[in-house]
Amino acid sequence: MQHAPNQLVARDRCATCPIRERAVCTYSSEDEIARLEQLKYYRTFAPGQEIAAAGETTNFLGSVVEGVVALSKTMADGRRQMVGLMFPSDFIGRPMREAPPYDAVAVTQVRLCMFPRQRFEALLLQTPSLERRLLEMMLDELDAARDWMLLLGRKTAREKIATFLLIIARRVALGGKRDGVDGLEFELPITREAMADYLGLTIETVSRQFTNLRKDGVIVLRDARHVRIPDFAALLDAAGEDADGGVIA
Amino acid sequence: MQHAPNQLVARDRCATCPIRERAVCTYSSEDEIARLEQLKYYRTFAPGQEIAAAGETTNFLGSVVEGVVALSKTMADGRRQMVGLMFPSDFIGRPMREAPPYDAVAVTQVRLCMFPRQRFEALLLQTPSLERRLLEMMLDELDAARDWMLLLGRKTAREKIATFLLIIARRVALGGKRDGVDGLEFELPITREAMADYLGLTIETVSRQFTNLRKDGVIVLRDARHVRIPDFAALLDAAGEDADGGVIA
DNA sequence: GCTTAACATTGACCCGGATCAAGACCTTCT
């Protein structure tokens, strides 16, 4: 880190915040932002570091500014299922409840814009613009969770991998790092193990399906973490999506 | 039906509404209720009847008053996954979006308290108490969806069935129909096929696991639709839950 | 350079749940 934790630098001001237009504060007015600015603080987490633990009182809520956070549930015998993958602007934490029902772990280097839980919840009650945006975001997450239920319950391993790649591809495209005309290339933010946890598979099956998709020409692997999509339609097809998905193409 | 659709009867008044204390209107004041009362209308649906279709503009939102509604997604080739099972007081519809991303179908005879979508959304913007309750309900649904992701991704067929029975048992217990000390008995609100869609299984596997649980004494079947739980702890165990779940026991 | 450890791939084999097929049970209709 290049500066003391509480020292303000340019990127710490909400006005220049990279997620100002998409995070929970999107609809907040100038003076609402001012109030949030008093409350907020930043913290960074190293890859693998725990951000919050299931069932344990958590005294903050906040937004992902940089990096990727995994939410997951673990059964008594160790079986684990990831239930959310949070990217910049996503909101972390369970308002109106002391403890989250899942673990939150930093997958990459993560930077969080955090608020003390109780004070944020109090502010929420007085600030309809915050509440509205939060409702909107939770509705989107609920939709995403339901898409994921379809994937977990009904898709084949191959379709699961393809769908995952689609989601990452779209995230990347939104992030503006769009490549040349002839294909989208991006880095996978998570390990094979994390993918397996996310997709309800084992590491081995994940690996095998990567190999299959590569052999079939749906993806090109520069190395294990760098994927290129030469033909987006082929990926859509492999994912078992009705070819609605012009989101990028 | 015993009365004309728009004729007010006792059960149509919000004050005596069976879900007044749990639905989206829970936090609404007397005059907010009055406004809702002007907007609302009731409709009943027969088992199997479609309430809303994925991707099609839907001009209402509302609460389940009686009966059970299934939300599900279907892939192009017919594979189907249920993504929600809605009971009385649950909220149906996707605020802030024209069309829902899933189908909604009446599973039993259903009675809905409905609001015209646009007028409800307008009211929502002016009524923090509605918005707060809706946020709370969506957060709960998100938690439930994530529990379901764990089930779909990691549980065995036997655990899936046991978990489903647990959920129904808890719903029933909340509904107050608690039985004698030596066991809880209830009626399954949905067919084997709907269970299969919910649990990411086939009908045959559902049927076989019912048989297994019966042979193991975890459940007693009066007939295919009536289940008795002689030993709640055994069911908890079969569901693979950490024995937290004192919710009933 | 070598060692170590995390991450990833590949192969051999197995098993849980899907598929295919038959039949039982229960309403409702004629």
Add this chain to the structure above:
DNA sequence: AGAAGGTCTTGATCCGGGTCAATGTTAAGC
């Protein structure tokens, strides 16, 4: 009563993905 159709159960077989095990790859540390 008999027929018809929906629902559920059971059996035989198959296969996708899990499990177990070995090997390859990469980067960090000494």
